[in-house]
Amino acid sequence: MNWNQLKTILWLRWRLSRNQFTRGGALNAVLKTLGLIGGIMLVVAAGIGGVAAGAFGLPQAPPNITIMIWDVMIGIFLFAWLIGVLVEIQRSEAIDLARLLHLPVSLQGVFVMNYLAAHVTFSLMLFLPATLGICLGLLCSKGLVMILLVPLVFSFIFMITAWTYCLRGWLVTMMVNPRKRRNVIVIATLVVVLLGQAPNLYINVFMRHRPKAHQTTNNNSTPAQPAGNREMLPPGYVAAHKYVPFLWLPKGATALMAGDAWPAVWGSLGAFLLGAAGLARAYQTTLRFYRGQTEATPGKPQVIAATSASAGAPRKNYLEKKVPFVTEEVAGLFLAFTRSLSRAPEIKMALVTNVIVIVVVGGMVFSNTKNAPGPTISLFIATTAIAGTFFGLIQVLFNQFGYDREGFRALVLLPAARRDVLFAKNLSFAPLVGILGLVLLALITILFHLSPLVLIACCLQLVAMFLLISIATNFFSILTPYRIASGSMKAAKPPAKVILMIILTQVLFPVLALPIFIPPTLGFVSEKLGWLSAPIVDVLLSLLLLALAATLYRLSLGSLGRFLEKREKDILLIVSHEAE
Amino acid sequence: MSFAIETKGLTRRFGNVCAVDTLDLQVERGRFYGFLGPNGAGKSTTIKMLTGLLAPTSGTMTILGENVNDPAKAREVKRHIGVVPENLALFDNLTAREYLTFIGRMYLLPLPTVRERCQELLTMMNLENEEKKLTMEYSHGMKKKLALAAALIPNPELLFLDEPFEGVDAVASRVLRDILKRVVDRGATVFLTSHVLEIVEKLCTDVGVIAKGKLVYQGSMQEVRASGTLEETFIKAVGGEDHAPQKLSWLES
Numbered sequence: 118m119n120w121n122q123l124k125t126i127l128w129l130r131w132r133l134s135r136n137q138f139t140r141g142g143a144l145n146a147v148l149k150t151l152g153l154i155g156g157i158m159l160v161v162a163a164g165i166g167g168v169a170a171g172a173f174g175l176p177q178a179p180p181n182i183t184i185m186i187w188d189v190m191i192g193i194f195l196f197a198w199l200i201g202v203l204v205e206i207q208r209s210e211a212i213d214l215a216r217l218l219h220l221p222v223s224l225q226g227v228f229v230m231n232y233l234a235a236h237v238t239f240s241l242m243l244f245l246p247a248t249l250g251i252c253l254g255l256l257c258s259k260g261l262v263m264i265l266l267v268p269l270v271f272s273f274i275f276m277i278t279a280w281t282y283c284l285r286g287w288l289v290t291m292m293v294n295p296r297k298r299r300n301v302i303v304i305a306t307l308v309v310v311l312l313g314q315a316p317n318l319y320i321n322v323f324m325r326h327r328p329k330a331h332q333t334t335n336n337n338s339t340p341a342q343p344a345g346n347r348e349m350l351p352p353g354y355v356a357a358h359k360y361v362p363f364l365w366l367p368k369g370a371t372a373l374m375a376g377d378a379w380p381a382v383w384g385s386l387g388a389f390l391l392g393a394a395g396l397a398r399a400y401q402t403t404l405r406f407y408r409g410q411t412e413a414t415p416g417k418p419q420v421i422a423a424t425s426a427s428a429g430a431p432r433k434n435y436l437e438k439k440v441p442f443v444t445e446e447v448a449g450l451f452l453a454f455t456r457s458l459s460r461a462p463e464i465k466m467a468l469v470t471n472v473i474v475i476v477v478v479g480g481m482v483f484s485n486t487k488n489a490p491g492p493t494i495s496l497f498i499a500t501t502a503i504a505g506t507f508f509g510l511i512q513v514l515f516n517q518f519g520y521d522r523e524g525f526r527a528l529v530l531l532p533a534a535r536r537d538v539l540f541a542k543n544l545s546f547a548p549l550v551g552i553l554g555l556v557l558l559a560l561i562t563i564l565f566h567l568s569p570l571v572l573i574a575c576c577l578q579l580v581a582m583f584l585l586i587s588i589a590t591n592f593f594s595i596l597t598p599y600r601i602a603s604g605s606m607k608a609a610k611p612p613a614k615v616i617l618m619i620i621l622t623q624v625l626f627p628v629l630a631l632p633i634f635i636p637p638t639l640g641f642v643s644e645k646l647g648w649l650s651a652p653i654v655d656v657l658l659s660l661l662l663l664a665l666a667a668t669l670y671r672l673s674l675g676s677l678g679r680f681l682e683k684r685e686k687d688i689l690l691i692v693s694h695e696a697e
Numbered sequence: 698m699s700f701a702i703e704t705k706g707l708t709r710r711f712g713n714v715c716a717v718d719t720l721d722l723q724v725e726r727g728r729f730y731g732f733l734g735p736n737g738a739g740k741s742t743t744i745k746m747l748t749g750l751l752a753p754t755s756g757t758m759t760i761l762g763e764n765v766n767d768p769a770k771a772r773e774v775k776r777h778i779g780v781v782p783e784n785l786a787l788f789d790n791l792t793a794r795e796y797l798t799f800i801g802r803m804y805l806l807p808l809p810t811v812r813e814r815c816q817e818l819l820t821m822m823n824l825e826n827e828e829k830k831l832t833m834e835y836s837h838g839m840k841k842k843l844a845l846a847a848a849l850i851p852n853p854e855l856l857f858l859d860e861p862f863e864g865v866d867a868v869a870s871r872v873l874r875d876i877l878k879r880v881v882d883r884g885a886t887v888f889l890t891s892h893v894l895e896i897v898e899k900l901c902t903d904v905g906v907i908a909k910g911k912l913v914y915q916g917s918m919q920e921v922r923a924s925g926t927l928e929e930t931f932i933k934a935v936g937g938e939d940h941a942p943q944k945l946s947w948l949e950s
């Protein structure tokens with residue numbers, strides 16, 4: 118690739134982001150400019166902070182603290198970096214091979230170009246000035262030997278970027294098939310979320326069961342005898358710094374400060390070699406992908422197809438099922454919606470996220486409570502669990518049509534009444550909400566021995582809240598739909614209005630959950646005043662609430678249906694690709 | 698004489714662009730109408746407005762005798778029309794058979810009928826061996842064939858087809874032409890856009906040509922034939938003669 122082509126590609130990249138910027142509207146531009154200014158300030162702050170830490174902070178810290186500081190820094194960087202990689206995968210406008218290789222450019226050229234471009238991420242922009250700042254600071258405070266830290270930092274970054282680039286290439290080859298593509302994105306996102314939650318989970322769930330004595334001795338000894346601290350680190354921790362490549366940077370840096378240059382030298386060399394190997398591998402993956410050598414074994418699908426074709430009579434499919442109590446239109450819509458939901462990876466992800474959030478929050482709350490809660494308190498805990506059922510589904514529920522994408526056009530073309538469309542949409546989420554709610558309720562029942570009355574009250578509340586929240590979600594789905602990039606949970610290039618709306622719905626959620634807290638609250642009051650026992654009041658009021666919610670829901674359907682009919686063409690422009 | 702499609706002053710703007718400009722269109726019932734025009738002329742935009750996918754900026758539209766500017770009437774009319782829109786209207790996560798079953802049920806056909814028509818259409822479109830695939834895994838042409846099957850399954854009185862032959866293989870194209878002829882023979886109306894003038898010339902009974910959002914020619918196929926070929930009529934109507942390839946001389950060097 119020659120210099121002119123390189124310049125053209127740089128220009129292309131700049132142009133792509135500029136077009137996106139200028140097309141976004143005024144509010145978007147303002148927000149993005151603010152973000153940019155904030156980002157620059159952060160980068161400068163990182164650099165200055167690094168220098169200060171290197172010059173004054175780090176030299177005073179004992180070695181095991183230094184090594185931990187480095188570890189934390191690297192941990193944060195790696196996490197942010199991985200998220201950046203995922204975002205990059207999801208972005209469709211990245212310059213990929215498929216859009217360039219029909220032009221007269223070489224594969225190597227495009228490869229190198231793309232690899233370099235992958236460095237332009239926010240995480241690296243923060244990490245590099247911070248670490249280089251530290252190097253500079255240490256250079257001032259600890260002397261010239263610290264210059265060896267600079268190659269160590271660069272080879273560390275080289276190693277990380279080369280291997281993530283390799284990983285990315287591998288993911289991309291997996292994603293050629295659209296269905297696989299969505300699964301890959303979802304699973305990868307999930308892994309990162311889980312990794313991010315891991316320390317939290319670890320601390321909240323496991324650490325609490327450890328005896329406290331261990332931690333206190335550790336704390337006391339730290340300031341007292343800094344020299345003997347190396348022994349205080351667990352042996353596994355020390356070994357890890359020897360054998361895990363991305364921990365060579367902390368080890369090298371700490372050893373350098375103690376006057377030992379060899380770990381830094383070996384670390385630099387090792388990381389560089391590993392990085393080179395990673396890059397070579399990445400290139401090979403690219404090459405194989407380009408030559409189409411990644412295809413899975415063909416032939417198998419054909420065999421299946423042949424047998425099913427020879428079977429003759431068409432099999433009954435899911436969409437032919439009868440649904441009791443509802444009209445034919447609602448039945449058809451319900452089956453199509455549930456079928457789509459059951460196959461959509463983003464829905465599975467919403468469910469799993471929900472469970473993770475509940476486990477983490479629940480773990481945090483319950484590990485803090487010393488004694489088992491009294492029976493009145495368990496009323497509130499159960500109701501909170503009911504409210505929590507909806508938490509992970511908010512995004513999907515408040516943008517019901519966004520996930521239909523092109524399918525929404527089919528809905529617009531249908532002769533069905535729009536209230537039926539809304540009703541079927543809500544109904545299609547009922548199994549999801551039901552299963553999730555009942556699982557949670559079962560857990561809570563086991564943990565807190567809920568009485569059957571409370572259990573009944575909770576089931577009533579679950580339905581009532583579902584009906585109430587459906588009114589709100591129908592309204593907002595019609596008012597502010599936004600397009601979801603296929604296979605992700607993210608809004609595709611959302612305008613500022615939509616971002617505000619997403620935030621608003623998150624804020625609105627507790628308000629929507631308020632009504633179901635009325636029955637347990639009044640039950641609590643009634644018991645305090647010596648009238649009726651709390652669970653009985655809870656059940657009765659929940660029943661009343663359900664009746665009220667059902668009436669409201671019924672009344673809302675007609676007018677919301679008309680609202681949908683009025684807005685459906687605008688919604689279509691947004692959720693399908695046409696608005697761009 | 699009642700019209701299948703009638704528009705008065707139909708207009709649609711996108712910002713400064715006037716995609717469809719005061720269009721007055723009349724299509725009689727039982728006709729096979731070819732709607733022609735250069736790229737970006739406003740054909741797809743017209744079809745979207747007529748089928749309720751896009752709101753007109755101004756103008757009135759009457760379809761099968763009903764004023765479809767009224768949403769309630771428009772929904773009633775949708776029972777009697779089949780549509781293949783520009784970007785299709787498939788559900789990503791359904792298989793072909795599931796999608797066709799869904800459409801059939803929504804038009805309130807009895808289940809045995811749905812099953813029967815579904816099987817026949819899938820066989821005709823040569824899609825019955827793709828049972829396992831979701832529509833999002835279909836190729837462009839397969840998607841189009843599925844959309845055509847979906848438009849045909851309720852056996853509608855009026856069909857709107859936006860470039861139905863584009864991307865479809867020769868066998869399916871032949872099948873489709875036969876189906877459409879039979880549909881018109883039965884008394885239904887077909888309104889299609891296409892860039893393949895040979896097909897339009899063979900099939901259509903009427904043609905309209907739109908350029909820059911305005912109707913620049915309308916006539917029956919007999920009238921067209923009387924004054925030469927369809928291609929000549931088309932090029933004359935859109936003023937394409939001045940683009941003769943005397944430029945681009947470097948192509949020969």
Ligand SMILES: Nc1ncnc2c1ncn2[C@@H]1O[C@H](COP(=O)(O)OP(=O)(O)OP(=O)(O)O)[C@@H](O)[C@H]1O
Pocket residue numbers: 695696711714715716734735736737738739740741742743
């Ligand atoms: N969503 C949109 N936003 C902005 N402009 C649009 C949009 N859709 C269509 N247009 C503009 O309207 C005009 C007519 O487009 P239309 O798609 O109707 O053309 P067409 O006749 O179907 O062309 P083709 O033969 O290429 O399919 C074009 O100038 C196009 O740029």
Ligand SMILES: [Mg+2]
Pocket residue numbers: 740741742783859
């Ligand atoms: Mg078009």
